[in-house]
Amino acid sequence: MEFDPTYYNICSTRTVQSEKRGFFNEFCVDVREACGDKWLQNYFGKLKSNAARVLSIFSDREVCDPVLGVLEHVQPVFKQKDALFSAQRRAQADKLLLMSSGEGAGAEEGSRELLQQALLAANLAVMRAPDRDADPSIDDGLSLALAYRSRASILIRLGEGEAALSDLKLATNFGLDLKGSGDYYCKMAKAYATMGEPAKAEISLKIAEKLPGSDSGHIALCRQEIASVKPPKKEPSTEQVPKLTHGENPELSGASKVVKLVETKDKGRFVVASEGVKTGDVVLCEEPVAACLIPSFFGTNCHHCFKRLHTPVSCLHCSGVAFCSAQCMGEACSSYHRFECEFMDLLIGSGMSILCFIALRIFTQANSLEDGLATANLLFEHLCSHEEVRQADDYLQRSLMAGFLMRILQKSLYFGRRKTEGVNPTAVELQVATALLGLLQVLQYNAHQIYQTQVTEEHRFDGSNTVYVGAGLYGTGSYFNHECWPSVAGHFVGKKLVLTATKPHRPNEVVAVNYGPLFIKMNLKERQRTLRGRYSFSCNCMACQENWPLLQKLDKQVRFWCTSANCVYLLKFPKDLAKDVRCPRCRKNISLKESVAKLIKIEELYREAARAMQDQKTHEAIELFKEGIEMFFQVAALPHKDTLVAQQSLLKCLSDTGTTFKK
Numbered sequence: 001m002e003f004d005p006t007y008y009n010i011c012s013t014r015t016v017q018s019e020k021r022g023f024f025n026e027f028c029v030d031v032r033e034a035c036g037d038k039w040l041q042n043y044f045g046k047l048k049s050n051a052a053r054v055l056s057i058f059s060d061r062e063v064c065d066p067v068l069g070v071l072e073h074v075q076p077v078f079k080q081k082d083a084l085f086s087a088q089r090r091a092q093a094d095k096l097l098l099m100s101s102g103e104g105a106g107a108e109e110g111s112r113e114l115l116q117q118a119l120l121a122a123n124l125a126v127m128r129a130p131d132r133d134a135d136p137s138i139d140d141g142l143s144l145a146l147a148y149r150s151r152a153s154i155l156i157r158l159g160e161g162e163a164a165l166s167d168l169k170l171a172t173n174f175g176l177d178l179k180g181s182g183d184y185y186c187k188m189a190k191a192y193a194t195m196g197e198p199a200k201a202e203i204s205l206k207i208a209e210k211l212p213g214s215d216s217g218h219i220a221l222c223r224q225e226i227a228s229v230k231p232p233k234k235e236p237s238t239e240q241v242p243k244l245t246h247g248e249n250p251e252l253s254g255a256s257k258v259v260k261l262v263e264t265k266d267k268g269r270f271v272v273a274s275e276g277v278k279t280g281d282v283v284l285c286e287e288p289v290a291a292c293l294i295p296s297f298f299g300t301n302c303h304h305c306f307k308r309l310h311t312p313v314s315c316l317h318c319s320g321v322a323f324c325s326a327q328c329m330g331e332a333c334s335s336y337h338r339f340e341c342e343f344m345d346l347l348i349g350s351g352m353s354i355l356c357f358i359a360l361r362i363f364t365q366a367n368s369l370e371d372g373l374a375t376a377n378l379l380f381e382h383l384c385s386h387e388e389v390r391q392a393d394d395y396l397q398r399s400l401m402a403g404f405l406m407r408i409l410q411k412s413l414y415f416g417r418r419k420t421e422g423v424n425p426t427a428v429e430l431q432v433a434t435a436l437l438g439l440l441q442v443l444q445y446n447a448h449q450i451y452q453t454q455v456t457e458e459h460r461f462d463g464s465n466t467v468y469v470g471a472g473l474y475g476t477g478s479y480f481n482h483e484c485w486p487s488v489a490g491h492f493v494g495k496k497l498v499l500t501a502t503k504p505h506r507p508n509e510v511v512a513v514n515y516g517p518l519f520i521k522m523n524l525k526e527r528q529r530t531l532r533g534r535y536s537f538s539c540n541c542m543a544c545q546e547n548w549p550l551l552q553k554l555d556k557q558v559r560f561w562c563t564s565a566n567c568v569y570l571l572k573f574p575k576d577l578a579k580d581v582r583c584p585r586c587r588k589n590i591s592l593k594e595s596v597a598k599l600i601k602i603e604e605l606y607r608e609a610a611r612a613m614q615d616q617k618t619h620e621a622i623e624l625f626k627e628g629i630e631m632f633f634q635v636a637a638l639p640h641k642d643t644l645v646a647q648q649s650l651l652k653c654l655s656d657t658g659t660t661f662k663k
């Protein structure tokens with residue numbers, strides 16, 4: 001397929017700027033107008049290195065004025081804390097909690113509804129409350145601690161003891177002197193009771209009794225209440241980190257020993273089976289080098305581990321991001337978030353893509369500036385960036401983004417206190433901007449979308465949905481090439497990328513992922529256009545070579561392998577099973593009776609697996625699909641409608657063992 005530069009540019013632009021909205025777009029347009037075509041094509045477009053490009057945008061007179069002019073104005077823009085708002089939400093939460101206790105018998109539903117509303121208000125109170133003593137004019141500087149305490153009471157009523165205990169602990173951490181109060185130990189006792197830990201509940205009550213001036217009446221009432229507590233049934237987590245089949249490959253971190261890396265001139269480096277891979281083998285289980293949550297999920301998912309939020313814990317300085325636990329908050333705030341915190345709304349408002357967030361994160365999460373530089377340079381050196389197809393416009397846009405991100409780092413004191421407030425980069429700042437430009441190039445071709453599965457209350461599969469919550473860069477995951485029908489299924493456990501074989505692979509057979517265009521949904525021409533534009537290659541996979549039809553146009557046809565030893569020829573379903581067929585390749589007469597019998601067995605396995613899915617027996621379904629698919633590839637080849645559906649269903653089941661959430 002011909003290279004289409006206009007389409008390539010549209011695709012490429014999207015990887016820097018996710019939306020037309022946002023000031024970064026205007027910034028690019030202004031710079032583009034100022035520099036003119038001649039300079040862009042004849043000078044900038046001919047520069048040979050990222051260092052030269054970055055230096056050029058800061059120093060060439062054709063562009064430096066608008067560049068410095070805009071970057072000069074970079075200032076913190078973030079969601080501030082608001083103690084008054086927090087106190088109001090807390091009062092609302094307390095009132096709703098009180099109202100829920102007033103609901104009479106038989107009004108359990110209504111009470112639960114009120115408690116859920118109370119929890120929402122308390123969550124807002126937590127998110128907007130400033131750190132201890134940051135605003136002493138309201139709540140004596142204790143808004144945050146009070147918000148946690150209020151939320152703990154609601155959680156106890158909701159039967160969520162563990163979360164309540166964590167909030168009580170946070171309330172004391174943020175300044176409430178609760179340890180001398182009988183009420184605190186009574187709350188702890190109730191929390192333990194809902195967790196099914198009566199011994200710990202009793203110890204808490206005993207402590208309450210021993211406190212000076214303890215209210216024995218209140219404690220007795222509490223004991224009574226606890227006696228009638230029925231700990232709610234806890235749904236066991238279905239999330240599992242699988243083990244790599246045959247252990248980790250010492251030469252390919254995160255990958256199994258059943259695969260290896262090879263390289264060819266036309267396909268670059270890619271992963272193939274080493275000895276042979278069976279259906280269901282786990283070939284990759286890898287943490288990202290860096291991963292970022294998409295901004296539209298900042299209110300619903302943990303900024304650090306991407307888990308769905310229930311009782312958020314806030315950053316102590318901004319209200320823009322939320323964490324699922326104090327631990328995630330601590331890890332993020334002592335690392336990348338301290339640099340990103342005050343600039344989050346500016347970054348979002350710029351309209352930059354998720355890939356730009358990842359580029360920035362590689363620096364903000366590093367232990368030191370030197371580590372950040374080393375990681376970024378290594379990634380640029382090792383991952384594909386397709387410098388050969390990049391146009392001058394594209395380089396300019398990416399260089400401007402690199403400059404903007406470097407400016408954010410300057411303003412967030414990533415480089416320490418600077419001698420001047422001006423933008424003009426120092427030598428090391430230029431190195432960072434250069435490395436950022438390199439990252440923006442490799443991320444375009446190597447980042448992975450991160451998914452979670454949304455399941456309904458009623459059923460794990462019926463009505464389930466795949467939700468794209470973030471993106472990440474995976475060191476080994478980046479070496480998997482594409483095919484229009486992948487041979488592995490990808491799912492995520494948190495941010496871990498797991499790839500599982502969905503068919504058997506012979507030694508040296510490509511282990512391929514899918515970059516988006518699937519043959520079952522998109523025709524050959526569209527796929528080729530997308531892959532050319534987005535990933536700069538022409539696909540030559542079997543689905544493309546043989547131009548397999550879309551799933552809806554696929555009939556029930558199946559092609560069987562010739563059964564004579566070492567012959568690799570595909571034969572149509574025989575017209576008369578009683579008769580032998582002649583293979584045109586090996587010229588032998590063979591019987592396909594056994595192959596057809598196996599196909600009948602395979603179809604039965606697929607049906608059993610589908611029934612297991614209907615009964616929500618995920619692991620049973622996985623085993624049945626694995627057995628059926630493995631058997632299919634012994635006797636026949638794709639495309640075969642039922643096997644394609646079985647492979648897709650296997651992916652659904654595997655995703656169900658990863659990160660899922662209920663709405």
Ligand SMILES: C[S@@+](CC[C@H](N)C(=O)[O-])C[C@H]1O[C@@H](n2cnc3c(N)ncnc32)[C@H](O)[C@@H]1O
Pocket residue numbers: 266267268269270382383384445446478479480481482483535536537538539540541
């Ligand atoms: C994520 S990287 C995969 C690793 C890459 N082959 C390398 O050497 O670094 C994506 C790039 O690999 C190449 N690629 C992926 N699948 C391919 C395929 N089926 N045929 C040819 N090139 C492919 C394209 O250049 C694409 O932009």
